[in-house]
Amino acid sequence: MTTLIDNVKIFTLGDQGTIENGYILIKGDRFQEINAGHSTINCDKKIDGQGMVVLPGLVDCHTHLMEYATAELHQTQGPAQKMAGIANLLTALKSGIVAVGEHHLGHPVLSQTTKEYQEITNDLPIDVKLATGCCFIGTDPLTLVSAAHPGRIIDKDKDLTDEVIKHMAINSDFPGESIFLNATVANLPLSVAPKAGQITFKYEKIKNFVNIFHACGKKIGAHIEGDIAAEMFINAGGDVIHHGHGISKQVAGLMAKQNVSLVVTPHGGTSSKPLSPEEVYQFYKLGVNIAIASDSYLPAHPEAAWLDLPQDYLVGPEDFLKITSPFLTYFLDQGEPLEDVLELITVNGRRLLSNSTENGTITPGNQADCIICQQIPGIETIDTTTIKYVIKNGQPVVVRN
Template sequence: MDISGSINAILGELMMGKYMLCGKKIVTVSHLGTIENGAVVVEEGKIIDVGTWDRLEKKYPAIKLIDCSDFVITPSLVDCHTHLLEFAPTSLYPDAPINHFVAGKELLFDALSSGITALGEQICGHPQCDFSVNDYRNAIKDMPIDISFATTSISIGFDELTHFSALTQSKSIDRKTLNDLSLVRLIAQASDYPGENIFINATPANFTANEVPRAGEIVYTLEELKKIVDIYHQSGKQIGTHVAGEEAIDMALEAGFDVLHHAHGISDALIEKVSEQKVRVVATPIGGTHLMPNSPGDILKLMDNKIPVSISTDSYLPPFQGTSWLPFQDTELKGPKELMLIAQPAMHLLKKQHYNENEILAVLTANPAEILGKEKHFGKIEVGMEANLLVAEGIPGLEITDVEKIKKVFYKGQQVVNRI
């Protein structure tokens, strides 16, 4: 036996960041399904092999082993609709512009600690924060988390509707400017993915009902929506929208939107139309519009109609009052650590309806990764994907909701959270 050669091989593997992670089972959310007593081989941040521990230990006898055989391995979580960097710091802290990004980074680490390694962040324009989308991009460059930015315009349902946009920043704009197609084109060009690029309905945001009496009011005409959608599509971009209520959802579908965020109040007939048009839905069971949010039954209907559903937090939000599926007894703002908790009722219902654990976990992994346009990078455990992984006491959302039960988080192969 060539001992020096074996030592050199081991040293070489360690230098390349090559290792094997084994678990009692791997829920891959891919064509591989669930692998009992499985293992994942990682090299330079990418998954290079997946299979049973018996097979892979023979194939890679000298590899560094991270033994997590008491735990479940899954893809890390993806929250494709958040407001962590723009609105959350001013909502949660006595924020001042000089400290805004300090607070934002703390919130990003909370997300990472909750098993979330990818986010879809909305930049809408904020009256207190005169930052550009590039300011946000530059502020998080060193963070071990993947962030896609949706540049948007926003309408808030005060007595007099108030409008902002990502490009006009802290300066409010009037309705004419909101529909200025040259501004729309610039917003489209700056956007990374189809977030809530426009608000068809005025939003209540985090204000109380008496402060936003016009929340839910439809802001655009159908012809205006069609022109905006055309601009995005001509720019080679998909477009998403904040939308709720049957009339507004029908307008969004007629105008050709690619992604519906919220879609609260959707009817069975509109669900069929969404399916026919291959439109995707980002469900927010905690709230986010003027209407009752997506119930577990709503999400089941969408899934039964072959609509890829992503469940998201819309962080930070107060829980919508009057729901039967949310466990919250307070109105405090909820964030990333509640993602598994708000998803669990729908995930349990899907299990009762005989969806398998890979299909169910996709609502927190593969489906939101596709919304972000990153489906070839993460959201599944298969060869060639980035090694964004969780080691946990159970399947996130389906079996566990406590972030403390997430024991390890890997981002591009690097361990970034460790609770063991």
């Protein structure tokens, strides 16, 4: 099967840069040729782009669409929980997202295993990378759950053995929220999670987690707010900080030095005020590798003033452009090249999710995932219906006429 996308402006975000008017040839599930001008080649399928823009598919490298969102958004359980997870993934795909960094953290009631989550996502036309971990919820006393013990609350000292940590490491596809170094407020009101933000582990235990993950050949990520937890994680050799709300410029400098990446969640995810576009830009200029993610489904933190979101509204993948846009436009206003700015919601997240050399750019030989849009998403528009095509593995999977 060959597909030709013709008459488009192409942001390859790769070696070929931006092509003002060109074509993309796809063979099977791979990009074959990208060039300026037009192609007269005979193809099985031809898409006339009519001057629209093409860029790599969007990547949301931090989501909770299949476990926590199913219970909270849809109130589903058992076999219906699967359906809710798939419905959420479809919402992501329809929003132009071709890959998500999803989580299995364990849940006090839902008892699906990591294997079951993997089975659900195997044949879907969206890449679902799964991070397995354990999660501290900031109730009083703290509630601890883990992917290794789905469906029950566990004990920090008895249940988190080296064997269990190894189990999580082996099953983890990417460095998501493997451990929570601060208890999370999750989707609860602060009154129900009064201990949100509290430090959960001592340095030795964090170091043990990191060592076991690394011994299994896996990178490790952590849910973090504030300098104390961030510094412990960096010193322990951790790889990816998720949220990082409330961390200082000094600690961000340390992250850059130790090559620790930051997954920014613009509208919330911890008890602290989320990082503002100005702060994230400062960290970026210090050399921190940054990707922006939605942490869906999640209500907005009351102090995320740069976002105009209704109170208690659960932000999902359909809002990915809306919540990332203030950051993208701020970076652009500071004079950053458009291509570098677009990487924050595409290839940077892909690099975190991928353990291969595949980088998500529109480059011959790469997996043919891209979106064809009327306007530049996140910059010129936040309306996902302006994304006319979502192409996954070389096939149009969303087509809006």
